Amino acid sequence: MKVLILGADGYLGWPTCMYFSRRGHEVMGVDNYFRRGAAVELDCEPLFPTPNLIRRAEIWEKLSRRTIEVRIGDATDYGFLNRAFEDFRPEVVVHYAEQPSAPYSMVNRDKAALTLTNNLLSTLNIIHAVHESSPDCHIIKLGTMGEYGTPNIDIEEGWLEIEHKGRKDKFLFPRQASSLYHTTKIQDTDLLWFYVRTWGISVTDLMQGPVYGLSTEEANLDESLMPNFNYDEIFGTVLNRFIVQAVAGHPLTIYGRGGQIRGYINLKDTLQCVYLSALNPARRGELRIFNQVTETFSVNELAEKVTRVGEKLGYSVRSNYLPNPRIEKEEHYYNPTYTGLLELGLEPHYLTHETLSEMFQVVEKYKDNINMSAIYRGVKWHK
Amino acid sequence: MKVLILGADGYLGWPTCMYFSRRGHEVMGVDNYFRRGAAVELDCEPLFPTPNLIRRAEIWEKLSRRTIEVRIGDATDYGFLNRAFEDFRPEVVVHYAEQPSAPYSMVNRDKAALTLTNNLLSTLNIIHAVHESSPDCHIIKLGTMGEYGTPNIDIEEGWLEIEHKGRKDKFLFPRQASSLYHTTKIQDTDLLWFYVRTWGISVTDLMQGPVYGLSTEEANLDESLMPNFNYDEIFGTVLNRFIVQAVAGHPLTIYGRGGQIRGYINLKDTLQCVYLSALNPARRGELRIFNQVTETFSVNELAEKVTRVGEKLGYSVRSNYLPNPRIEKEEHYYNPTYTGLLELGLEPHYLTHETLSEMFQVVEKYKDNINMSAIYRGVKWHK
Secondary structure (H helix, E strand, O other), X not given: OEEEEEOOOOOOHHHHHHHHHHOOOEEEEEEOOHHHHHHHHOOOOOOOOOOOHHXXXXXXXXXXXXXXXXXXXXXXXXXXXXXXHHHHOOOEEEEOOOOOOHHHHXXXXXXXXXXXXXXXXXXXXXXXXXHHHOOOOEEEEEEEHHHOOOOOOOEOOOEEEEEEXXXXXXXXXXXXXXOHHHHHHHHHHHHHHHXXXXXXXXXXXXXXXXXXXXXXXXXXXXXXXXXXXXXXXXXXXXXXXXXXXXXXXXXXXXXXXXXXXXEEEXXXXXXXXXXXXXXXXXXXXXXXXXXXXXXEEEHHHHHHHHHHHHHHOOOOOOEEEEOOOOOOOOOOOOOEOOOHHXXXXXXXXXXXXXXXXXXXXXXXXXXXXXXXXXXXXXXXXXX | OEEEEEOOOOOOHHXXXXXXXXXOOEEEEEEOOHHHHHHHHOOOOOOOOOOOHHHHHHHHHHHHOOOEEEEEXXXXXXXXXXXXXXXXXXXXXXXXXXXXXXXXHHOOHHHHHHHHHHHHHHHHHHXXXXXXXXXXXXXXXXXXXXXXXXXXXXXXXXXXXXXXXXXXXXXEOOOOOOOHHHHXXXXXXXXXXXXXXXXXXEEEEEEXXXXXXXXXXXXXXXXXXOOOOOOOOOOOXXXXXXXXXXXXXXXXXXXXXXOOEEEEEEHHHHHHHHHHHHHOOOOOOOEEEEEEOOEEEEHHHHHHHHHHHHHHOOOOOOEEEEOOOOOOOOOOOOOEOOOHHHHHOOOOOOOOHHHHHHHHHHHHHOHHHOOXXXXXXXXXXXX
8 A cells, every 4th residue: 555644753643654664555754844843942842852754764764674755845835745646646645734732722823823724724735636636545534532522412423313303314423622723623524524525535534532652563663763752731642741740740730620531542553543444445435434532531530540550650649630721621421432443443452550551661761851841831721 | 883894895895884884883894805806817807897995985985974994904914904903993893804706716726725724814813803802892704504505404593402312412503515615614613613612702603695686775876886796607696697697698507407495685685684783792602693594596496587587678588507517416405594683673675576677777787898708617616
């Protein structure tokens, strides 16, 4: 398979490049280094430095004898992106090329505008490039469970049949998100659904929950192949942050009452899900949607797990209930369905004590790098 | 009331400026002349030239003794827009500053990208400017009935309570549109709904059907005050186009089988609806949605009406069933609710023989200006 990976330098992008490459597929990775720049600008760099994408591909080639082609450029630049499609002729494109942070999108108007234009133009450009240059190319798009928000009804996988006044129709499951970033992902879905119906493109939209972890089989080959691991408030995901906080002796930053429930997934399972989706593509004219999580936890449950494992490992772990800087429900119903990827063959890595212990061990190794000022800045949803 | 009108040079914008001004309100009109430029570029200029916005405001002032303040600039430029809010401190902002054409958005990738970024950035900027400079300002946003598409269930006014597996919640009514332009309006609604919940802004979103007509009480004061009247495939709305086609002796351009049903509204009633919304604002933290139509017709019914009235006036009117350049259902269920604006006091002008005759008479006057090559270009949804 020829696989084009956009956002190839990111937390998920680089492990995905190696995962496909190791399994004998031809990979082209594209990135504009947006996130590296933003992390420097906001003084929230990852826990350890990682080589740039070109150097990573070189190291990978030395260790694996497999080539990953790299292009540095911006998916919002249609000329650049369409050339990549024309030169490479991918059979699958994996779209990670988005501004992925909710707090970043809430800092100010300029960062909201960047999030909006980056995410929507990159998605629009991919759709147009596929239609123009590679009409059979399967688009795998990373969405987010956050698109659904926390409705008072069960969350289905993407779609809902609605009966109203005695008549029926099937629609996208209702979406209402709790940040500008998450709202741009809803808007991406709107875009994809329109062009799927109009041009008959083939799309898998993966509604992913917050990802945790930093170990993958490929990354474990060499320290220089590890993913960018953010633990700050802007780009870090909650479980990754809690572990760094525990190691650093910083109280766990629980927002509000901590009753917020979300679906979570191990980085290793993200790779499986994307790979399984690529092996079993959506049909032409199909927008196939999977909920990409393996278990659900409240923030309090995560904090308890981190506390328990941390204390076993000798850390003294405290929690701090902070006034919630976000606007979100702190106690709510939450019951998502997530069977589609299991049916494709996903074998979940659950959040065990062992997984948590491993994460503590890696973080401990880089403990001296922790920038305490990045842990909590308090980007508020409402000024 | 201090009313800021964005897109003040447009088909709806300029009549709205005069409507508020005549009723004693303080009006600032803003436009970037996008549509004038696009009409020249695509060789589809309006039926008769209109003075630019500054000249129109001068003429209006001479005739009415009332001032309309004008600023020429782009709502996607946040610095410019926010200065307008800070200087003028509006109590209401009417947002017409969008690329309004479905075919324009389907011409190619660049015009799709322009539609997407213009419509979403203008909406984002208005929201941020309101939040930053005028938090009590009521946003009146022009949406479109096209956001709903043609579902197989009754269309409610913006919202739907859904029962699923024994639990209930209320959501935005499902939206799925049939052009990129209409999709950007869905995305606008996503944006507004997020910020309404987060910042407690006050928004009225008017889901308008295709507008027809060119006469308003204010415009009738002087020929130079008439609205821009487009009759071409790109910027013209269907009934306006049919009347020009009938006058020009061009067969009416019916797409496909002509069974497409939509809700329609007279330009005079658009003005009433916006005015009534301004007088009765949405609450803080409310996204209030009205379906802004007064009757529904199929394309075939419109063609029949135009034929009947045209032939009475001595025109020989033919119809041409063209292969549909769009992708849309040509026979479908369609039952929208539209009671909210009637309850606010809207007194509809229905599509009578008299209304049609008046439109024929005005168009006849400018018959020699008709550019036959602009009537049908065949912008296809699928290449």
